[in-house]
Amino acid sequence: MSQTTPPPTRKLGTGTRATRAIGVAAVVMLGWLLAFGLGFSPADRNQEEYVRILYVHVPTAWLAYLAFGVTALCSALYLFTKKHSLGFDRFAGASAEIGVVFMALTLVTGMLWGRPTWGHYWAWDARLTTTALLFVTYVGYLAVRGLGGSHHQRAKRSAVLGLLAVIEIPLVRWSVKWWRSLHQDASVGEPGSGVELDGLMLFSLFVGVIAFTLLYVWLLLHRSRALAMEDVLDDVGLDAAVAARRNETVGVAP
Amino acid sequence: MSTLIAIEYGGYVYASYAVALVAIGGFTWRVLRRGRQLADQVDDADKYWH
Amino acid sequence: MSRFQVARLVAVKDLRVERRSKVVTNQILPFAGATMVMFAFALDSKGVSGVDEDGQRWTTDVLALVAPGLVWLATLFSLLILVGRAFAVESEDGALDALRVAGVDPAAIFWGKSAALAVQLFLLELVLVVAAVLLYNVDVPLGGVALLGVTLVAATFGLAFVGTLYGGLAAGFTGRESLLPLLVLPVVAPVLIGATRAVESALGTGGVALAEGWPWVGLLAVFAIAFGVGGALAFGPLIEEAT
Numbered sequence: 001m002s003q004t005t006p007p008p009t010r011k012l013g014t015g016t017r018a019t020r021a022i023g024v025a026a027v028v029m030l031g032w033l034l035a036f037g038l039g040f041s042p043a044d045r046n047q048e049e050y051v052r053i054l055y056v057h058v059p060t061a062w063l064a065y066l067a068f069g070v071t072a073l074c075s076a077l078y079l080f081t082k083k084h085s086l087g088f089d090r091f092a093g094a095s096a097e098i099g100v101v102f103m104a105l106t107l108v109t110g111m112l113w114g115r116p117t118w119g120h121y122w123a124w125d126a127r128l129t130t131t132a133l134l135f136v137t138y139v140g141y142l143a144v145r146g147l148g149g150s151h152h153q154r155a156k157r158s159a160v161l162g163l164l165a166v167i168e169i170p171l172v173r174w175s176v177k178w179w180r181s182l183h184q185d186a187s188v189g190e191p192g193s194g195v196e197l198d199g200l201m202l203f204s205l206f207v208g209v210i211a212f213t214l215l216y217v218w219l220l221l222h223r224s225r226a227l228a229m230e231d232v233l234d235d236v237g238l239d240a241a242v243a244a245r246r247n248e249t250v251g252v253a254p
Numbered sequence: 255m256s257t258l259i260a261i262e263y264g265g266y267v268y269a270s271y272a273v274a275l276v277a278i279g280g281f282t283w284r285v286l287r288r289g290r291q292l293a294d295q296v297d298d299a300d301k302y303w304h
Numbered sequence: 305m306s307r308f309q310v311a312r313l314v315a316v317k318d319l320r321v322e323r324r325s326k327v328v329t330n331q332i333l334p335f336a337g338a339t340m341v342m343f344a345f346a347l348d349s350k351g352v353s354g355v356d357e358d359g360q361r362w363t364t365d366v367l368a369l370v371a372p373g374l375v376w377l378a379t380l381f382s383l384l385i386l387v388g389r390a391f392a393v394e395s396e397d398g399a400l401d402a403l404r405v406a407g408v409d410p411a412a413i414f415w416g417k418s419a420a421l422a423v424q425l426f427l428l429e430l431v432l433v434v435a436a437v438l439l440y441n442v443d444v445p446l447g448g449v450a451l452l453g454v455t456l457v458a459a460t461f462g463l464a465f466v467g468t469l470y471g472g473l474a475a476g477f478t479g480r481e482s483l484l485p486l487l488v489l490p491v492v493a494p495v496l497i498g499a500t501r502a503v504e505s506a507l508g509t510g511g512v513a514l515a516e517g518w519p520w521v522g523l524l525a526v527f528a529i530a531f532g533v534g535g536a537l538a539f540g541p542l543i544e545e546a547t
Contacts, residue, residue, distance in 0.1 A: 147477045149477075156542070163538070176494075229293065
């Protein structure tokens with residue numbers, strides 16, 4: 001996954017020595033996750049082999065929540081620091097993109113776990129429902145980032161939206177949890193219930209969390225740099241358009 | 255220690271690992287490709303990370 | 305002028321515009337009514353029946369059972385249309401820009417526009433509740449009127465704040481109409497849940513006790529306050545031109 005050193009004629013890419021090191025570490029850890037998740041770890045007493053899905057599911061969920069947390073933090077840093085640095089905005093955007101991908105993975109792997117364990121793909125459990133709503137919220141956040149306008153307009157709008165999600169999520173979680181507690185569905189436990197993790201299982205989960213966190217840092221660095229270059233190109237395009245316009249007027253003048 | 259997971263159990267397990275790997279791989283590939291495309295158009299002086 | 309006087313002026317102006325355009329009465333109300341009829345088509349209006357464990361026959365009128373939820377769904381759909389309209393009017397003639405350039409306090413604009421939206425929503429909800437009574441065989445017990453009224457007010461303010469906030473965010477962009485539902489629906493999920501439960505207990509739907517409704521009103525109130533304050537703080541940066 002890490003890039004080889006670019007040939008001298010090529011321009012510099014989004015990779016640096018640091019990202020290459022992180023990339024290699026992430027790949028190694030992902031390999032470990034596969035080995036432990038599918039091989040070394042034992043089957044669970046209650047869940048049998050399906051517990052293996054959790055070694056992917058739990059780390060993706062952790063990562064998605066981490067990514068959205070970083071988005072909120074960077075949104076606050078953009079809005080409340082004097083400099084209003086666009087760097088924070090790009091980190092927020094890159095982090096949200098990664099979060100959306102991993103939240104989708106969380107939902108899919110969760111369904112693949114729910115089907116054999118519960119007998120159905122979806123349960124109207126508080127955690128699942130909140131996660132689904134969160135996913136839609138950040139898809140909307142990314143759509144707002146794509147609306148256009150100047151860089152700082154985009155940054156302000158999305159930073160406000162990123163912070164509003166912080167108000168929204170506890171309210172959603174509270175209401176959904178309460179709603180479910182009234183309509184208690186005895187056949188469906190919270191995800192993870194009935195799992196007794198032994199040492200090796202816990203270790204597999206731990207490997208997954210480390211692997212995905214490294215992957216997150218690596219993706220975040222690459223993606224935020226790409227977003228920075230998009231902004232640079234936007235500015236260049238704007239300058240070029242202004243210059244072309246100026247030349248036009250000069251050319252038309254008799 | 256189980257070396258091979260029975261296929262009747264394994265369907266969902268393998269599917270979830272496959273989905274995860276394909277999604278992560280696909281996303282990573284897109285991020286890298288987009289980064290490369292942009293890097294070819296932008297002056298090296300504008301790349302703050304170098 | 306104080307912040308609240310400005311807010312009142314903005315609200316009065318918005319309501320006057322709406323009264324003159326008659327869009328709410330001529331288009332959005334009929335739309336909400338049609339939605340209520342469509343719900344009846346989608347859900348069996350004959351009711352379901354069966355035999356319980358003791359051999360007793362039972363029948364349930366599905367529509368009466370889900371009526372509280374349907375009222376709020378119809379309200380949400382109408383909210384999306386109302387908000388889309390309110391900000392289309394603003395951005396077409398640049399009225400929002402004019403207010404901002406004139407140095408009007410953004411929080412006052414936010415509260416004013418929210419209040420105007422809340423008034424329209426509230427009237428719409430009253431009509432929808434009446435439609436539920438007429439079309440879905442819903443009874444409003446006398447004891448539940450207070451809970452029903454408080455629920456309507458609390459939920460309406462929550463919806464109006466969220467609608468104004470996200471409407472302002474998306475105002476002036478192409479693709480606004482399709483973006484707004486995506487942004488608003490996940491946020492107002494707590495209102496849909498809370499208001500539906502509260503109205504269920506106000507109407508005694510499915511034997512829900514009246515007392516069970518009040519905690520949900522608490523949720524609605526917290527929601528309204530959170531977005532009333534959060535929205536006022538956020539509205540400035542949202543409508544501000546970039547520096």
